[in-house]
Amino acid sequence: MNYASSQTYTLNQASADDASDVLSGFRNQFYIPQHHNSDSIYLTGNSLGLQPKQTEAYIKQELSDWATHGVEAHFRGKHPWYYYHHFCEEVLSELVGARKQEVAAMGSLTNNLHLLLVSFYRPAGRKYKILMEANAFPSDQYAIESQVRFHGYHPDDAIIELAPRPGERFWRTEDILRCIDEHRDELALVLMSGVNYLNGQFFNIREITAQAHQHQILAGFDLAHAIGNIPLQLHDWQADFACWCSYKYLNSGPGGVAGIFVHERHGHNPSLPRFAGWWGNDESTRFEMKKGFHPQPGAAGWQLSNAPVLHMAAHRASLDLFKQAGINRLRAKSEKMTLVLKQIIDQYNQMATVRLQCITPDAMDERGCQFSLIASERGKEVFDVLTQHGVIADWREPNVIRMAPVPIYNSFLDLYRLKEILFNLAK
Ligand SMILES: Cc1ncc(COP(=O)(O)O)c(C=O)c1O
Structure with a gap:
């Protein structure tokens, strides 16, 4: 797997990644909060995980x-x-x-x-x-x-x-x-x-x-x-x-x-x-x-x-x-998702005036799926714009935005949609 930083993450790539993801079916087992009648990009499983549809029956x-x-x-x-x-x-x-x-x-x-x-x-x-x-x-x-x-x-x-x-x-x-x-x-x-x-x-x-x-x-x-x-x-x-x-x-x-x-x-x-x-x-x-x-x-x-x-x-x-799902398979998907997310953030930073500095270790064995970002300025504004566009991330005082693609319900399409929003923000 190689997400070379010169390429941007495309819709085709995201679709291919979802199609080859053996865990993709699990997303449908969860309620995804809606934003303007479509799925929000829910990146806050580090705070509150989503509700499995079978919870009610249990x-x-x-x-x-x-x-x-x-x-x-x-x-x-x-x-x-x-x-x-x-x-x-x-x-x-x-x-x-x-x-x-x-x-x-x-x-x-x-x-x-x-x-x-x-x-x-x-x-x-x-x-x-x-x-x-x-x-x-x-x-x-x-x-x-x-x-x-x-x-x-x-x-x-x-x-x-x-x-x-x-x-x-x-x-x-x-x-x-x-x-x-x-x-x-x-x-x-x-x-x-x-x-x-x-x-x-x-x-x-x-x-x-x-x-x-x-x-x-x-x-x-x-x-x-x-x-x-x-x-x-x-x-x-x-x-x-x-x-x-x-x-x-x-x-x-x-x-x-x-x-x-x-x-x-x-x-x-x-x-x-x-x-x-x-x-x-x-x-x-x-x-x-x-x-x-x-x-x-x-x-x-x-x-x-x-x-x-x-x-x-x-x-x-x-x-x-x-x-x-099995925790090892989840981790394998999680690692792949975080590489995509990292690439998106790095590319955003090359274009944007308000940069998002990652304060999470890069090394795979020193992190899970959460990325914590500090905006170079106006961090809360960046966060609010993301929210308006249907990205549910979280904000921790004084200036940290946390995002976690969660392998059991997030899709690669979520990451592609996040990329589109971030890149528009950078323009
Ligand atoms: C690291 C850590 N410790 C403790 C707590 C407090 O948990 P609780 O309110 O369930 O006792 C939290 C809550 O998010 C947490 O993230």
């Missing part, structure tokens, strides 16, 4: 079982609610590269992060600090600040924020590894994004974890922007824990059920401190209603409450599409 099935069986649907429903979270395990474990017992669909992202920090942020003596990337998503910052305060430390002292080098836009892995090394005697935890929400950088989870482990430091990851975007191998990479949401690349609806990963070496350790709830208790004795918490082995032992079945039904609807 939710209706549970409403119907509720109507038919009432409480008895916990055991007599088509998909018994008592075990409902298990129905998400297979695909989630494939997406993050884990054993089934290492994942659980549960709760919400920030709640789960707190629960995991209770277990895995265990400051002791001189080792009480947390290393994270500077300007991480605010909810992560707030969660970590409040956790260190909860343990009696001050965030300014207990949180080490690593920024890219002056004048650079993304982090060098070598700098992250060196920082872990330099602070090895004071770090209790390294907590990073999988993919940074603002610049789209994919961090090297394997190397970061290995470096942390060399110094008996735990490593956890917020995969909000990574899951469903990039194939992951959390088990083999030895990550200690991870959490994610499902409303971005996993298309499971606003505020949808989130998920966690706990490596099996921790998941089988019932003596780990944790905040417990009855759904984390051993399934076979849960309804005996006895005193004394006995966690189920694995990530499921971190559950607190009974499953939000209607949200989980939406989750299953999308996960079933991922099962059919």
Whole structure:
């Protein structure tokens, strides 16, 4: 595949790319928001994924079982609610590269992060600090600040924020590894994004974890922007824990059920401190209603409450599409789409007075499908013009436009149409 920068992306090329795309049929399984009676160019799956058409049927099935069986649907429903979270395990474990017992669909992202920090942020003596990337998503910052305060430390002292080098836009892995090394005697935890929400950088989870482990430091990851975007191998990479949401690349609806990963070496350790709830208790004795918490082995032992079945039904609807599409095939299409998008942006920049500087790493193994762009001037105006022409991208203060062609529902024709709009803008 060669998108030489001298050629522009033509309608013929886009049609040929769509025709040869083995995943093209999946687009029709989603509702595409409309703009003046035609499909918008939806490039915001990094924020909220689109609705699969089958979501409604999955939710209706549970409403119907509720109507038919009432409480008895916990055991007599088509998909018994008592075990409902298990129905998400297979695909989630494939997406993050884990054993089934290492994942659980549960709760919400920030709640789960707190629960995991209770277990895995265990400051002791001189080792009480947390290393994270500077300007991480605010909810992560707030969660970590409040956790260190909860343990009696001050965030300014207990949180080490690593920024890219002056004048650079993304982090060098070598700098992250060196920082872990330099602070090895004071770090209790390294907590990073999988993919940074603002610049789209994919961090090297394997190397970061290995470096942390060399110094008996735990490593956890917020995969909000990574899951469903990039194939992951959390088990083999030895990550200690991870959490994610499902409303971005996993298309499971606003505020949808989130998920966690706990490596099996921790998941089988019932003596780990944790905040417990009855759904984390051993399934076979849960309804005996006895005193004394006995966690189920694995990530499921971190559950607190009974499953939000209607949200989980939406989750299953999308996960079933991922099962059919396969994360590796999605990634292959995603890589091809990002090469096209990059070429379009580069060519636009050769013509335009308002340039769009890409702050996402170029290297394929350091990014997923999101591109983050900074306009040389009047960024919001550029963004607004795109919106008026039916491009749904997103704007992050103070000046970042994020665009993500999502392989499960975006087409190459979307990219061709984006090119036409951008090139007109450049004139
Ligand atoms: C990286 C990251 N962390 C945390 C959150 C907060 O998620 P929630 O509101 O589901 O807790 C988000 C939301 O977009 C996010 O992108």
